[in-house]
Amino acid sequence: MIGIEPERVQFSWISAGEGERFANIIEKITNEVKKIGPAKRLVKGAKQ
Amino acid sequence: MIQNLRTEVKKLLKDKKVDIIIGWEKGSLPLSSTPAFIQKEEDVDRLIFDETCRNNLTTYLTKDKRKLGKTYDKIGIIVKGCDARSIVLYSIEQQIKRENIVIIGVPCNGILxxxxxxxxxxxxxxxxxxxxxxxxxxxxxxxxxxxxxxxxLCDSCLTCKYPDAPVHDIFIGKPRKEVDIKDEFKNVIDFEKKSSEERWEYIKEEYSKCIRCYACRNVCPACYCNECFVDQNDPQWIGKTPEVTDSIIFHLIRNLHVAGRCVDCGACVSACPADLDLRIMNKKVEKEIKERFDYTAGLDINEKPVMASYCENEKQDFIMG
Known part of the structure; x- marks a missing residue:
């Protein structure tokens, strides 16, 4: 709504026993966030 | 109408049904009104109700004693539709005992x-x-x-569906009942259609005007915390500068705190000295809650708070695989 990239905020349920699932999801998110690069919005002093 | 209101109020005071009446009286400037606190019958004629009665007076009902000076057992309050919906919330959230409040509804045609x-x-x-x-x-x-x-008229009055108090003890005059408004969320729908860049530009532009005076919070009937998160130092939740990032965070958190509780009375918009578009985010949250939970704040006094209840078949489409 305010223009934050949807890839940057993601939700999931992972149980403490689901180690592999945790690793997979984290990898997926980090890849997606890397793709869109560093946050420029809502960051103090960032060049807009 | 006003004579009927005064007669009813006099009756309430005479029969000792209330200790104090909260309403509006004429303000010192043209087109202004100011809160009136009436305890004696002879003062009742000061009461007015017209398009200038802006304030949502229900904020005086909360436990914050700084506002009324002391606690009263029985309070009578004159309300528009939006104000009455705030009282419903107070009752749901156990801030007031419904039986201690005498709600006097008046027909509202919108506020200037x-x-x-x-x-x-x-x-x-x-x-x-x-x-x-x-x-x-x-x-x-x-x-x-x-x-x-x-x-x-206020923007929130132009899309107001409930001009009459949904809950009241006495109603003066003729109720308008529910008004049929189809484009209640027009501003939000138009905004959602814009691109991420356009939306960010708009939000940045609007919220950079904020001077962080917290007037929006102070007039808000839903903001009654003893200590607001913005005033806390330990831990300090947000930066206290009027820098746009800090301001956006402040407003976003406030949006979420009043989610499912905001009745769109427009008090924040009117109080804002910097003329921010505060309504767009509140309306967005309202729309989201309407679509997901089919809930409109402040209509039913027996309903559970929407953000504090859970139902198994709620949509969970925001959760990834």
């Missing part, structure tokens, strides 16, 4: 937005004013204007 009027007069001082049915007549030193009422 001072900022819109001042735009029409180019900021020039209004010396005399008169409201009749559909127009407002304004007189100043070098102008004489007649403006249709609907041009200078």
């Amino acid at each position: 937005e001072k900022k819109k009027i001042l735009q029409k007069t180019d900021g020039k001082e209004i010396l005399k004013s008169k409201i009749d049915g559909k127009n407002v007549h304004l007189k100043g030193r070098d102008f004489d204007l007649t403006i249709p009422l609907k041009d200078v």
Whole structure:
């Protein structure tokens, strides 16, 4: 709504026993966030 | 109408049904009103109700004793539709005991937005004013204007579906019942269609005007925390500068705190000295809650708070695989 990239905020349920699932999801998110690069919005002093 | 209101209020005071009546009286400037606290029968004639009765007086009902000076056992309060919905929330959230409050509903035709009027007069001082049915007549030193009422009503009044108190003990005059409004969320829907860049630009532009005076929070009937998160130092939740990032975070958190509780009374918009578009985010959250939970705040006094109840078949489409 305010223009934050949807890839940057993601939700999931992972149980403490689901180690592999945790690793997979984290990898997926980090890849997606890397793709869109560093946050420029809502960051103090960032060049807009 | 006003005579009926005064007679009813006098009766309440005479029969000792209430200790104090909270309503509006004429303000010192044209087109202004100010809260009135009436305890004696002879003061009842000061009460007014018209398009200038802006304040959502229900904030005086919360436990915050700084506002009324002391606690009263029985309080009578004069309310518009939005104000009554705030009382419903207080009751749901156990801030008041419903039986201690006498709710007096009045028929509301919308409230004037001072900022819109001042735009029409180019900021020039209004010396005399008169409201009749559909127009407002304004007189100043070098102008004489007649403006249709609907041009200078609050935005929230223009999309108001519930002008009458959904819960009341006494209703003065004729209720308008539910008003059929189809484009209640028009501003939000238009905004959602824009691109991420456009939305960010708009939000940044709007919220950079914020001077962090917290007037929006202070007038908000839903903001009654003893200590607001913005005032806390340990831990300090947000930066306290008027820098745009800090301001956006403040407003976003406030949006979420009033999620499912905001009745769109427009008090924050009217109180804002920097003329921010505070309504767009509140309306967005309202729309989201309406779509997901089919819930509208402040209509049913027996309903559970929407953000504090859980139902198994709620949509979970925001959760990834």
